[in-house]
Amino acid sequence: MSNFVRSTASKYKFGAHVSGAGGISNCVSNAYNIGCNAFAMFLKSPRKWVSPQYTKEEVDKFKELCKQHDYNPLTDILPHGQYFINLANPDIEKAEKSYDSLLDDLKRCEQLGVGLYNMHPGSSLTGDHKQQLKQLADYLNKAIKETKFVKILLENMAGTGNLVGSNLADLREVIDMIEDKSRIGVCIDTCHTFAAGYDIGSKEAFDKFWKEFDEIVGYDYLKAIHLNDSKAPLSANRDLHEKLGEGFLGLEVFRIIANNDKLYNIPIILETPQEKDDGYGNEIKLLEWLEDISDEDSLENKELIEKITMLQKNGEKVRKEQLTKFKAKIEKNSNSKKRKSTAVKKSENDISSQLTRSKRARR
Ligand SMILES: [Zn+2]
Ligand SMILES: [Zn+2]
Incomplete structure (x- = not known):
């Protein structure tokens, strides 16, 4: 039974990461029931290296349900690779194990007719970062040769240093080493971007980030x-x-995203912490509502201002806790202290008044 009606009016493919428990075909109905216009899922258990292969019946059922619910597997579905896959690992035995799991995932995509695949680019750990980026690219080139059409998307990461993809330059460097560029792309995670130090919290900062993205990586890869x-x-x-x-x-950032024409027609996937799938259904409807509020209208929209205030209130306690932890961490580690202190000041302002911040930014 469908609880949320799928939008046919939205210019965006808003969707969520859904469960494929009990059979991979179940994720299609799960996505449909919460009103997804695109969706993500794990192709196998995210906690195990090896999982049983799909049966022919299961694959047929998946394709049939996609047809029935009008999802194009080539463009609307973005499976997520296992978190422990690390092709940049200097421990070659572990890297090989990761490669086997990646190749198995890519073959599963092609069995299902799925055209996109998202993965975390991994970590160079104690190895030489540049050298490990080369290793990662070599494995990706090999995987591309061993498959036919699925496009591999590298996701940007929230960390620093040896975590590949914590900055845009890493992603560029890997893409440069990929032989068949039609088989590689990028997935930008808004939480990771912000936590990695790219401020996307206002219209001005958001535009600046995308300009930098275009210069370093290129919009074509998004x-x-x-x-x-x-x-x-x-x-x-x-x-x-x-x-x-x-x-x-x-919320203002998500309204800006829902008014950005560069993001039409690509999967925009929610991975927010929800107790029930209905939470995603509500967030998709929220995004489709934000889509109708332009920059000019947003300042005077009473309903929007109420929503921003209410949601900020809901999260206030957690934000304060996290800010305290962050401050303690900076105190202990003087590395890049100045930049981080600026981030603290900004965050303190945000807690006291998000609303003023978003208004200020648009004046
Ligand atoms: Zn993500
Ligand atoms: Zn994440």
């Missing part, structure tokens, strides 16, 4: 968005997703 608010402050380097509007990003 193939998907992961849409999450952040429990942790700017530059905290913590990967802590929050419900839309309750974190340090705040």
Whole structure:
């Protein structure tokens, strides 16, 4: 039974990460029932290296349900790779194990007719970063040769240093080494971007980030968005997703995203912490509502102002806790202290008044 009617009017493919428990075909109905126009899922258990292969019946059922619910598997579905896959690992035995799991995932995509695949680019750990980026690219080139059409998207990360994809330059460097560029792309996660130190919290900052993205990576490579608010402050380097509007990003950022024509027609996937799938259904409807509020209208829209205030209130306690932790961390580690202190000040302002901040930014 469908609880949320799927929008046919939206210019965006808003959707969520759904469960495929009990059979991969179940994720299609799960997505449909919460009104997704695109969706993500794990292709196998995210906690095990090896999982049983799909049966022919299951694959047929998946394709049939996609047809029935009008999802194009080539463009509307973005499976997520396992978190422990690390092709940049200097321990070659572990890297090989990761490669096997990646190749198995890519083959599953092609069995299902799925055209996109998202993965975390991994970590160079104690190895030489440049050298490990080369290793990652070599494995990706090999995987591309061993498959036919699925496009691999590298997701940007929330961390620093050896975590590949914590900055845009890493992504560029890997893409440069990919032989068949039609098979590679990027997925930008809003929470990771912010936590990595790229401020996207206002229209001005948001535009600046995308300009930088275009210069370093290139818009042509942007193939998907992961849409999450952040429990942790700017530059905290913590990967802590929050419900839309309750974190340090705040609802205004998502209204800006829902008014950005560069993001039409690519999967925009929610990975916010929800107790039930209905939470995603509500957030998709919220995004489709924000889509109708232009920059000019937003300042006077009473309903929007009430919503921003209410959601910020919901998340206030968690934001304060995370800010305290962040401050303690900076005190202990003087590394890049100045930049981080600025982030603290900004976060303190945001807690006291998100509303003023978003208004200020648009004046
Ligand atoms: Zn993500
Ligand atoms: Zn994340």
